[in-house]
Amino acid sequence: MNRSKIxxxxxxxxxxxxxxxxxxxxxxxxxxxxMKPAPISQINQSILVADIQSSQSF
Structure with a gap:
């Protein structure tokens, strides 16, 4: 056998x-x-705090 065949x-x-x-x-x-997703209670939940500014000018 030649090299290319090997x-x-x-x-x-x-x-x-x-x-x-x-x-x-x-x-x-x-x-x-x-595959089942992990229960919600075992997932670390982050609390999202939003800073809402009013559109009223003082």
Whole structure:
């Protein structure tokens, strides 16, 4: 086999390995179940204070 054929086979093998690894990772993440948001009580809530200026002139 010449060098270009070896590089092509090696590149194809790496591509197949990456594709199989990706599918395994997706299956593992999907197996964990439905993703639910965190309850509101566990989220740090910031209080927004707005400074409202009146449009009246004194």
């Amino acid at each position: 590089v092509a086979v090696l590149t194809g093998a790496i591509s197949i390995i990456l594709a199989v690894a990706y599918l395994i990772i997706v299956q593992i993440l999907d197996f964990r179940g439905e």
